[in-house]
Amino acid sequence: MSNRKWSFGLIVLVLIFGYVLLRFFSSTVKVDDLVQQMEQNNTENTSIKHVVLIAQELDNPFWREMQQGADEAAAKLGMKIDYMGPIRIHPPEQMKLLEKSIAARPDAILVQGINDPDYDLLIGKAIDQGIPVITVDADEPGSRRLAYVGTDNREAGIQMGKLLVKDADGSGRIGVMIGSELADNQRLRLEGFRSIISAAPGFEIVDVRSSNISRIGAAKQAEAMLSERSGIDIIVGFSALDAAGILEGVKAARKEAVRIYGFDDLETTRKSIAQGEVMASIVQQPREMGAQSIHLLDQLFKGKKLSAQHFIDTYILDREQMEFGGSGR
Template identity: 35%
Template structure:
């Protein structure tokens, strides 16, 4: 019995050792999150291995960020991966960051959507020697090296001032925001509120959530128009919100007399501006964010300590008279 027991313990130990070895190996070389994420080993000829982790892979806005990052990566001989949840999912987003840390990448670019959840994980990356650049949404209480992206409060403030400039008479405004808990969405809402707070003719009636989907924006718009039939202005704070609002407004009633402020320059948004359904949109420069984020990570890896911790990209208001929006404009002047 003693011999059998010893053999059993030996087999158990060897199985544990083998499992641990494989875990370490695959943690370094590859990992999988369902079918959405896989971090690969960096090819020998590449200088660095960076990972761009967005809020959701299927969002056209993030494809523009990816395009900028890939152009910079190609120029500087960097191996870049674009990984994350297909649809917005904070848990999957956090898992992807954690797996990138386990994979020992050379740098991470991501959002800091929720300070409480993201800050500890970004700090873990930095503690493990992996520099972090936040893109689009900052995590100011973390140890990230640099934030590159929109001043989201200022973007909301610009939207509010544009509404004041573009309208006359009383305005009953509904705000549709991507996610209530997302820090950048909160800033875009607060900036807008502060811009219009002293305008007695402008009243914010309600704030609804779209969950960063066009369908969610449409559902919120239907609900708001049913509950508040006198609404005559909408402000959408994420890229698909204005599109969803515009679709519902066109279906339910004449677009004349309803002001719509969107966000970003997706093709559908530009089409609605050309038709006159969307009156204006806040323009960010996601290509510029991705491009600069890669360059900043390279500078950090090469020992540059002269990094401003917050580097805002441009923000503008775009109207029908600004059409057409040229590729160089979308790239924020980065036509390389």
């Protein structure tokens, strides 16, 4: 009886061993097949250039538009875009993604400037490894990036200032909302805006606050601004979420007579302009930024030298233009 049990146990062990061996052999074959497929793909796709686009915030509409523009241009020029970014705005995460991207050795990298010396060093590291870097949306002028593609942010601030002075009745106490005190593009927009307002008699900037690129932050800061500073009759927002947030803050403070000016053309901003709640917005063209960046890389890959700055025009979007179906471009 015991011999039978031993024999049965031995048979079971042999079967189990055979099954494990078969699975191992099958797995090895599959791995070999995958390796062959990867080698074949690499051989077939040597002409395809892989470009990494690192967004400030992964699902932000502005960056999704830029991705679309880059994808469309890449499809025509034999490139592939690998799009990535933090779930929420977080510059340290952008730095980590840049570092990981360099390690992956793509053919080029598109990044937003974040005005950080360590970031400059990473860009230099990429250049040293033969990976071209182009900044988009915000520049990193102190780095070794090859080119910047985006808005002339100081000029956009000037454009906002001229628009406001033209619209107002010769005077105005102005509150300003910037997206971030650290962002170079926000600093330049404010600088350009100040240059116009300071030269316009009857106009005064009485408060400048940061929304932290958040609609909720803009709403809270706008409400606080109106309660703490008397006589503000105009509030200007310089990042995409500011106009919607400022509008909420104005309503919470029961100061509906305040005139609001925004930046970019999110759907909420467009609706508020159509309803007369926001006066106008200075609109960037992120899709064109993405496309232009890819066209520049195409020139670079063909041996052409790039100029350092490539500005994409902004335009004014107001109620009149929307009613007549125009974009102001």
